[in-house]
Structure formats: structure tokens, C-alpha cells
Amino acid sequence: MQASPLTLMVCDTFRAEMEAVCRLSEWGSRVRLTYFEGDCDHPLASLECAAEGAMHHLIGGGCLSQVAPQVEDEGGLVTLLEPCFALLCGQTQLDHWLRKGAHLVTPGLLRQWPQAAARWGMSDPVQRHAYFAESGRCVVLLDTGVDEDVERHLTDFATYVGLPAERVPVGLEILKLHLEGMLHRHQQQQSDQQQRQIKKQLQQQQMELTNRAMTVDLLAQLTGFQREIEVIEGVFQLLEMLCAPSALHYVPLGRHLDALQPAYH
Secondary structure (H helix, E strand, O other), X not given: OOOOOEEEEEEHHHHHHHHHHHHHOOOHHHEEEEEXXXXXXXXXXXXXXXXXXXXXXXXXXXXXXXXXXXXXXXXOEEEEOOOHHHHOXXXXXXXXXXXXXXXXXXXXXXXHHHHHHHHHOOOXXXXXXXXXXXHOOEEEEEEOOOOOOHHHHHHHHHHHHOOOEEEEEOOOHHHHHHHHHHHHHHHHHHHHHHHHHHHHHHHHHHHHHHHHHHHHHHHHHHOXXXXXXXXXXXXXXXXXXXXOOOOOOOOOOHHHOOOOOOOOO
């Protein structure tokens, strides 16, 4: 039985990275990508899952904690990493930059920062620079190599928040390992499901063979009965086995047309 594709649901800020990994991997054709609009400032409140019958796997960070139970209730899988940047690099590296007070960004976030800035409403540069200086010392780009204009985006954002910027190459290897693990988990789940289906089918076939053998045995016995009551009882046993009726009645016909009382029930 051929495995069905796995539908991965991921924040659109990781779109370029996800598509690059699937395009460069031999298993890419077995993965379908769907995206939802992420908002790092507000947890996601609802999510439209994949089509019914399709296996879906939600990927992201703590902002998805509210919708994770919905996905699991609909039969999907969930992988939440805190922070979501752990999809791109190791936890040790993340902890190092967070201890240094870094504002971590990705190419996807940098492409969207003007829209986010409009929501922030910080038009005063002095107030804006003071706000970001309180919560961090620098801007660190986790560069996955998917955006040729990322240097310009990083410079523009760093100027906007008034902090020095640093570019750290992380590549796509960690993300690829995460996706391969998710695909393996999906395949294992499908294999387990197929094994359960095969076991159920074998049990049904065994039951059918048993019933057929019993039917043949009862029919063979009917031919050896000498008395009418034995034949009647044998037919009743056969019908009970095949149909499991709640009640059976025998009404004699022919020479007994005037005797309509049940002879067996």
C-alpha cells in the first residue's frame, strides 16, 4: 500500500526555507506544504486543518499552543519548539545569542518587518530605539541562505530599531533533519495503521472461512437426518449462525395448512 503524502502546516515566515528543503530532498514529493499567517506578537487562535482524511503535521513555536489541541483532536501530529528558531539551528547556539541579549530574526521575518512595524505604531525614532535597547543589545540574523536581498533587509531593520546587526549562517541542515524526523514519524504511523487494517481483514477472512466450514458441515449433517424435527432443528441452527436473527419461527405448509402454530422458535 503506497504511503499518502504528509501535509505540513507551517508559519509563512518559513515558506522559503521549507520549499528549498523539499525541493532539494529526494523525499520532497511526499510532502505537501500549507501555510498560515504568523504573528509573533499574538498567539494563533484558530487554524483550518488539512482536508479530511489527509495526515497533517503542525510545526512551529509556542504561539501555536492554543491550536495544537485542535490539530491533535482531528488526528494530526504536532511539533512545537520554543522558540521556533530551533527549527533552523541548535538549542546551544540559540541559548548563546539569547544570553547576549540578541533580537533573533530570520529572512522571512526581515521580509515582513515593515508590515510588523506598522502594527507597532512607533513613529518616534527616539522612543523606538529606547524600547528595543531595553530588551536587547543587537539584532542577529539566522541566515538560511534563501534570500539574496537579506543583507539589505537586515541593514534596514537594524537602522529602524537602532541596534547593531550581525549575520550568522545556519543553512538548512537542521531544518532538513527536523522534516525527515516528521516524515519518518508519519510513515511509522501509517505503517502501524496499515498493520491494524491487515490484521482486521485477516480476522474477518478467518471468521468467514470458519462460518463457511460450519455451513458445509451443517449441510452435510442435514442429508443424514432421518426425522423431520431433526432437519428443522438443523436448518434453524444454520440460519442462526448465518443471520443471527432475534427470533425464528417454523410454519408447516402443504399437508399441514390448517396447523399454523409454530412448531419451533
